[in-house]
Amino acid sequence: MAQTVLHKANTRGVADHGWLKSYQSFSFAGYYNPERIHFGALRVLNDDIVTGGMGFGEHPHDNMEIISIPLEGELQHKDSMGNVATIKAGEIQVMSAGTGIYHSEYNPDATHPAKFLQIWLFPNTRNVTPRYDQIVLDKTERKNEFVQILSPNADDAGVWIYQNAWFNLATFEAGHSKAYPMHGKGNGLYIFVLEGELEVEGQKLETRDGFGVWDTDSVNIKAIGEAKFLLMEVPMEF
Amino acid sequence: MQTIEIVVIGTNKPIMQTIARLIDQNEEWKAKLAYSVTEALNICLQESIKLVLIGAGITEEEIDRLKLELANQRPHLPIIKHYGGGSGLLFAEIHQGLGS
Numbered sequence: 042m043a044q045t046v047l048h049k050a051n052t053r054g055v056a057d058h059g060w061l062k063s064y065q066s067f068s069f070a071g072y073y074n075p076e077r078i079h080f081g082a083l084r085v086l087n088d089d090i091v092t093g094g095m096g097f098g099e100h101p102h103d104n105m106e107i108i109s110i111p112l113e114g115e116l117q118h119k120d121s122m123g124n125v126a127t128i129k130a131g132e133i134q135v136m137s138a139g140t141g142i143y144h145s146e147y148n149p150d151a152t153h154p155a156k157f158l159q160i161w162l163f164p165n166t167r168n169v170t171p172r173y174d175q176i177v178l179d180k181t182e183r184k185n186e187f188v189q190i191l192s193p194n195a196d197d198a199g200v201w202i203y204q205n206a207w208f209n210l211a212t213f214e215a216g217h218s219k220a221y222p223m224h225g226k227g228n229g230l231y232i233f234v235l236e237g238e239l240e241v242e243g244q245k246l247e248t249r250d251g252f253g254v255w256d257t258d259s260v261n262i263k264a265i266g267e268a269k270f271l272l273m274e275v276p277m278e279f
Numbered sequence: 280m281q282t283i284e285i286v287v288i289g290t291n292k293p294i295m296q297t298i299a300r301l302i303d304q305n306e307e308w309k310a311k312l313a314y315s316v317t318e319a320l321n322i323c324l325q326e327s328i329k330l331v332l333i334g335a336g337i338t339e340e341e342i343d344r345l346k347l348e349l350a351n352q353r354p355h356l357p358i359i360k361h362y363g364g365g366s367g368l369l370f371a372e373i374h375q376g377l378g379s
Contacts, residue, residue, distance in 0.1 A: 103364030
């Protein structure tokens, strides 16, 4: 029997720093909820809005797989490995922080906010050499499919990380349903609704709701209206 | 008010200093930095130490050695791995480690 956990959008932690508004599905920085620490290897899911011309000053990271998915606008990234890059909607950025890196991120557009998901996964190996990558996602509109954007394999679709995790983006038309097959036993699936309404294993989900499912081989996902969502398959034990 | 002392072990000095600064921002907490397990073992024998955070650069073998050597002398001292290298996860890790 599958087990589930529901995180409604309006129960997330909220941090409002003026230049940054962050909606946090799991405990992060000043938001601490002992019942919301992680979902398997998924530790951070922040839904961030950065005001135009503002951003995160230089700060460190270590031993974490950090994935950024811009939803609107763009972010300029600089890091201690010498990478200088801009990421925008339709792209994905990944950093393996390993033994330690410093980076900064800011919104170069003075007039429009940048909206992005900041996702952290526990690595399956500590103290790796830090690495950075970003790719442009396939812009072909592929409705009613799961489009893989991340995996543990360098030669597979999307970016890769040091964890047995698979991420997919999807846009389903109203009424479309499809089963997501897990890659491995012991994995769980965390569904984050970007826009629209879904029904997952009988649970209705709305925009920015999160829903975790585990102890199952596959997960049934049905769009109530047109819906965009992110699927994050992660090991529950790591 | 008794200060809770937290040992942070790691090898990346700038990150260690950042973590210490973040911990010390809480007036009830005080960070003590150790750049090796040997250095940490000496500090951890002090009763005022309530938590050990293991940062980047410490191997699994070194962690095992730390746990083994503290098992007799400080058997209830929580030893947890720190992830992230900054403020994001640090406070939740400390609250969990202290059981608060």
